[in-house]
Amino acid sequence: MSDSAPVRTFADVEFGEELPAFTPDVTMPTVRRFTDAAHMSWARFNDHEEARKQGLPGAIVPGIMSQGILAAMVNNWAPGCRIVKIDTIFRAALVVDSAPKCTGVVTDMDEEARRVEIDLTIANEAGETRVLGTAVVEL
Amino acid sequence: MDIDIQELKDGWCGRQFDEVSFELDVREMLEFAIACGETQPRFTDPEHPDFQAVPSYASRFHGRRAMPEDFPIKSHQGFDAGKCVEVHAPMRPGDKIVARSEIHDIYTKTGRSGDMLFIVHRMRFTNQDDELVSIVDWRLVQNRVSRRAPGEGGP
Numbered sequence: 001m002s003d004s005a006p007v008r009t010f011a012d013v014e015f016g017e018e019l020p021a022f023t024p025d026v027t028m029p030t031v032r033r034f035t036d037a038a039h040m041s042w043a044r045f046n047d048h049e050e051a052r053k054q055g056l057p058g059a060i061v062p063g064i065m066s067q068g069i070l071a072a073m074v075n076n077w078a079p080g081c082r083i084v085k086i087d088t089i090f091r092a093a094l095v096v097d098s099a100p101k102c103t104g105v106v107t108d109m110d111e112e113a114r115r116v117e118i119d120l121t122i123a124n125e126a127g128e129t130r131v132l133g134t135a136v137v138e139l
Numbered sequence: 140m141d142i143d144i145q146e147l148k149d150g151w152c153g154r155q156f157d158e159v160s161f162e163l164d165v166r167e168m169l170e171f172a173i174a175c176g177e178t179q180p181r182f183t184d185p186e187h188p189d190f191q192a193v194p195s196y197a198s199r200f201h202g203r204r205a206m207p208e209d210f211p212i213k214s215h216q217g218f219d220a221g222k223c224v225e226v227h228a229p230m231r232p233g234d235k236i237v238a239r240s241e242i243h244d245i246y247t248k249t250g251r252s253g254d255m256l257f258i259v260h261r262m263r264f265t266n267q268d269d270e271l272v273s274i275v276d277w278r279l280v281q282n283r284v285s286r287r288a289p290g291e292g293g294p
Contacts, residue, residue, distance in 0.1 A: 022176070030174050037170035038199040063219055064198040068175030071195045075179055083194040087223035133221070 008078035010114040010139040019104035019118065022073040026061050031096050034065045048096070059096040066094060066131040070120045073102050074135050081137050084115065088133035099125050107134075114139055142256065147211070148245045156207035157240040161200065165232035168192045171199065191229035197264050197273035198222050202240045205260065205279075210242070212258065217281040220257070225274040228266070235267040243276060256281045 028046070035041045040062055043050035051059040067088040074083060094100055100122050108117035115138050122131040165185050172182040172193045180187040206213065230236065243261035247254045257280055264273040 024176050025174075033170055034174035037167045037174065040199070064195065064222060065175060067195045067198055067222060067224070068171065068177075068193055071193055072172075072176040072178075075177060075182070075193075079179055083226055085223065085225050086195055087221070089221040090219055 007080035008139060010109075010111070010116070013078075013106055013109065013116055013139065015106055015109055017106045019073060019077045019106075022069075022076070022102040022104075024069040024072075024100060024102060024122075026065075026069075026094065026096055026098060026100060028059065028096050031059070031061060031065065034068075035062060038062070038064065045096070057093060057095055061094040061096055063088070063090040063131070066090065066122055067133070070102060070104075070122065070131070070133060070135065073104060073120070074118060074137055077104070078137065078139060081139050083135055084138050085136040086133060087135075088120070088131055090131055092128070092130045094122060094124065094130040100130065104135075142211075144245060144247060144256075151207060151210060151242045152244060153241055154207070155239050155241050157202040157204055158237065159200075159202050160235065160237045163192065163230055163232055163234045163236060165190075168196065168230075168232060171196060185232065189229075191231055194226045195222075195224050196230055197238075197262070197275050198224055200236075200238055200262065200264070200275075202238060202262065204240075206258075207242065212256070212281060217256075217258070217279040220278040220280040222278070223276040226272075227274070228270055228272045230264075230266070230272050234272075236264050236272070238262045238264050250282075252282055 032046050035045050044054055045059055045062055048058045071086055102122050104118045104120045106116050107119045115136055118135045120133045121129050123129050177183055177193055181189040182193050240262050244259040246257050257278055260277045262275045266272050
């Protein structure tokens with residue numbers, strides 16, 4: 001995406017607006033790329049077999065990667081925005097090599113501060129919410 | 140575990156117990172952003188005039204210890220329930236960051252399996268100009284605690 005992507009302003013946003021569905025890449029090569037950058041190259045994130053030995057359903061996506069994915073969804077929806085705060089709850093494990101979906105919906109708008117609040121989720125293929133959160137975004 | 144929450148709060152909250160420093164690496168910032176699916180050049184192009192770390196980047200840093208020395212609850216006794224990042228200013232390549240840790244809050248919530256104890260570990264990140272760039276709150280949860288009133292005896 002280039003800087004010529006249209007900037008979303010506060011006036012462009014509607015209360016209750018849904019962000020475009022976002023399908024993040026949580027394949028093993030991408031998760032390893034993340035954990036290498038974040039110095040988190042541990043078996044529970046990078047090796048399905050070892051993760052199962054630890055009682056997990058398989059290698060899991062690091063919580064802070066899920067948080068980064070949700071931030072990316074917001075930034076892709078509103079190029080040029082400023083994320084002021086992002087709060088995420090890691091409810092359950094998100095498995096590497098699965099096909100999760102991210103959603104977001106605008107739940108509050110502050111015209112004076114030109115800020116919106118967005119409810120965020122990441123759900124697995126079964127539609128079960130694995131990560132949820134909120135972001136406060138300045139437009 | 141029998142715990143006096145108020146006693147814990149009074150004794151531990153707001154006291155800095157750790158300080159670490161590090162320099163931001165451009166390759167790590169870039170790889171982190173791309174792996175998360177960022178597409179905007181200010182996060183994915185180091186030549187961009189406004190190149191900076193993604194908003195949640197401070198979440199990846201840890202101190203030398205998760206809890207103060209002698210704190211009665213160890214971090215390995217709980218699980219990571221989530222992280223909240225407040226973004227105050229951009230983090231840029233080469234920035235020299237200092238992160239200071241404290242216990243910010245301690246509280247309980249009642250769930251289906253009983254009381255859960257939440258410990259909020261806060262890291263404040265400042266840059267080489269002593270400018271606050273980010274605050275990260277990490278919530279550690281421990282299941283099945285029992286509360287006791289202040290002054291009540293316990294094991």
